[in-house]
Amino acid sequence: MSIRQHYFALAVVALGxxxxxxxxxxxxxxxxxxSKKPVTLSGTVTKMEWTNPHARFYVDVKDANGAxxxxxxxxxxxxxxxxxxxxxxxxxxxxxxxxxxxLAKDGSKLANARSVVMGDGKKVFAGSSSEEGSK
Amino acid sequence: MRTTFFLxxxxxxxxxxxxxxxxxxxxxxxxxxxxxxxxxxVNAKLAGSTATAKAxxxxxxxxxxxxxxxxxxxxxxxxxxxxxxxxxxxxxxAGKATALNIHLEEGTQMSTLGEDTxxxxxxxxxxxxxxxxxxxxxxxKPDFSGVWWQPVVTDPGKPEWLPKAIEIAxxxxxxxxxxxxxxxxxxSAIVRARPLHQFVQSKDFLVExxxxxxxxxxxxxxxxxxxxxxxxxxxxxxxLGHWEGDTLVIDRVNFEEAVWLDQDSHPHSDKxxxxxxxxxxxxxxxxxxxxxxxxxVLAKPWTFKRVAELGPAETIREFMCTENNxxxxxxxxx
Numbered sequence: 457m458s459i460r461q462h463y464f465a466l467a468v469v470a471l472g473x474x475x476x477x478x479x480x481x482x483x484x485x486x487x488x489x490x491s492k493k494p495v496t497l498s499g500t501v502t503k504m505e506w507t508n509p510h511a512r513f514y515v516d517v518k519d520a521n522g523a524x525x526x527x528x529x530x531x532x533x534x535x536x537x538x539x540x541x542x543x544x545x546x547x548x549x550x551x552x553x554x555x556x557x558x559l560a561k562d563g564s565k566l567a568n569a570r571s572v573v574m575g576d577g578k579k580v581f582a583g584s585s586s587e588e589g590s591k
Numbered sequence: 592m593r594t595t596f597f598l599x600x601x602x603x604x605x606x607x608x609x610x611x612x613x614x615x616x617x618x619x620x621x622x623x624x625x626x627x628x629x630x631x632x633v634n635a636k637l638a639g640s641t642a643t644a645k646a647x648x649x650x651x652x653x654x655x656x657x658x659x660x661x662x663x664x665x666x667x668x669x670x671x672x673x674x675x676x677x678x679x680x681x682x683x684x685a686g687k688a689t690a691l692n693i694h695l696e697e698g699t700q701m702s703t704l705g706e707d708t709x710x711x712x713x714x715x716x717x718x719x720x721x722x723x724x725x726x727x728x729x730x731x732k733p734d735f736s737g738v739w740w741q742p743v744v745t746d747p748g749k750p751e752w753l754p755k756a757i758e759i760a761x762x763x764x765x766x767x768x769x770x771x772x773x774x775x776x777x778x779s780a781i782v783r784a785r786p787l788h789q790f791v792q793s794k795d796f797l798v799e800x801x802x803x804x805x806x807x808x809x810x811x812x813x814x815x816x817x818x819x820x821x822x823x824x825x826x827x828x829x830x831l832g833h834w835e836g837d838t839l840v841i842d843r844v845n846f847e848e849a850v851w852l853d854q855d856s857h858p859h860s861d862k863x864x865x866x867x868x869x870x871x872x873x874x875x876x877x878x879x880x881x882x883x884x885x886x887x888v889l890a891k892p893w894t895f896k897r898v899a900e901l902g903p904a905e906t907i908r909e910f911m912c913t914e915n916n917x918x919x920x921x922x923x924x925x
Contacts, residue, residue, distance in 0.1 A: 482774065483768065483769075483771065483774035483918050483922065484699050484769070484774070485699060485700060485701035485703060486767045487768060487769040487774070487918075487922040487923060487924070488767075488918055488921050488922050488923070491623070491696070491697045491701055494624070507911075507915035508910055508911050508912050508914050508915065508916075509776065509916055509918075510918065511705070512915075512917065528917075530703065530918075531703065531704050532703055532704060532705020532706035532707075532710065533706075535802045535803060535908045535910060536705045536706060536786070536803070537704075537705040538908070539717075539787075539905070540705065540710055540714075542705075558697075558701055560921050561921070561923050562921050562923055564921060568702075568703040569703065570624075570704065570707070571704070572704065581704040581705055582704060583710065583712060584713035584716070
């Protein structure tokens with residue numbers, strides 16, 4: 457078996473074994489977010505913080521009565537996002553978006569961002585920027 | 592004569608078994624949010640045997656594991672960034688289809704953008720390990736310099752944790768790892784496989800650099816110095832390397848007490864001694880064999896193996912963990 461075949465075979469096996477190691481794990485998200493409490497928010501981006509250890513952005517969400525609440529959403533690390541082709545300008549103040557996430561366990565207006573969709577349907581921060589997000 | 596009859600009976604039994612009607616397992620796989628999981632591999636292993644099977648989910652997230660021998664099968668599904676699924680003892684009966692629907696659950700990343708399945712798949716697509724011979728230094732030794740992708744475990748080994756270590760790991764896990772050093776922008780677990788890391792090697796010095804962890808570098812001395820008699824306790828341990836042929840053997844002792852040992856939250860004792868053996872068999876691969884000796888937490892030495900691929904197009908960036916670490920105030924334990 458050539459070296460390349462050897463490593464390909466190892467990779468096929470090892471992909472199943474490697475799952476215990478996440479892509480990046482500054483902290484356990486289970487410590488902060490509740491997988492039983494998904495939330496969907498629509499509104500206008502007020503700020504993007506392209507900072508470590510997690511990029512985060514803020515959204516003004518209007519309720520049925522017109523009252524506005526500012527939500528905080530957390531992303532992965534900027535280094536990880538930049539490797540996927542995203543930048544600090546992928547999302548800007550003033551953008552209208554719909555974001556899905558899991559609610560913070562402590563009741564604060566905070567969620568982790570699992571999906572961010574712009575008004576035109578474009579997905580942001582998903583997979584690789586060159587693929588325009590997921591299927 | 593009796594032997595011949597016995598062998599003939601054995602052969603007949605084997606043929607009969609091979610020709611016995613097969614069964615199958617079929618169902619659908621769903622993602623944590625309930626959507627269909629397409630293109631996912633479902634693995635099957637016959638209990639007490641080396642027989643395996645696999646199927647890939649198609650439209651509707653549906654899969655069929657066909658032509659399975661009757662018996663108990665262990666089913667598993669592993670999708671990057673999600674919790675691994677495992678169900679043992681799924682019964683397959685001759686001529687019947689066993690229904691098994693699989694719902695994947697969130698893993699530690701909880702599908703956060705940039706750290707989710709899509710990100711893992713996108714990263715995997717960037718892997719393109721170059722071929723070619725092992726690069727060598729002016730002294731003729733393998734040169735480990737380069738940017739390397741997260742190593743993949745090829746042999747996890749069989750760690751035998753002592754009861755105290757298991758108890759501490761359980762407590763930390765039940766508390767959602769909220770007190771992990773990494774969550775406080777301190778170094779992550781000693782044997783954690785870094786997502787992306789770079790080695791820069793000179794004759795006397797090997798430095799590992801990374802941009803997802805603090806402080807961002809780890810020094811390994813190759814100049815023949817010895818471990819100090821009065822040690823300083825270090826988060827990465829005192830790391831000294833020497834050559835055995837083309838293998839770099841790195842000896843690490845004197846670890847800081849507060850650092851965690853692995854991503855399963857096990858502790859270490861003051862007896863921790865790690866020996867790493869690095870090989871670069873060709874241009875594109877870095878093999879690591881890691882032996883963890885710690886009679887304070889392990890019944891016997893634990894050895895695991897992993898392989899990293901070269902990522903020549905990648906760059907290690909800057910990582911200032913404490914610049915905006917807002918998570919601490921929100922993290923809750925059990």
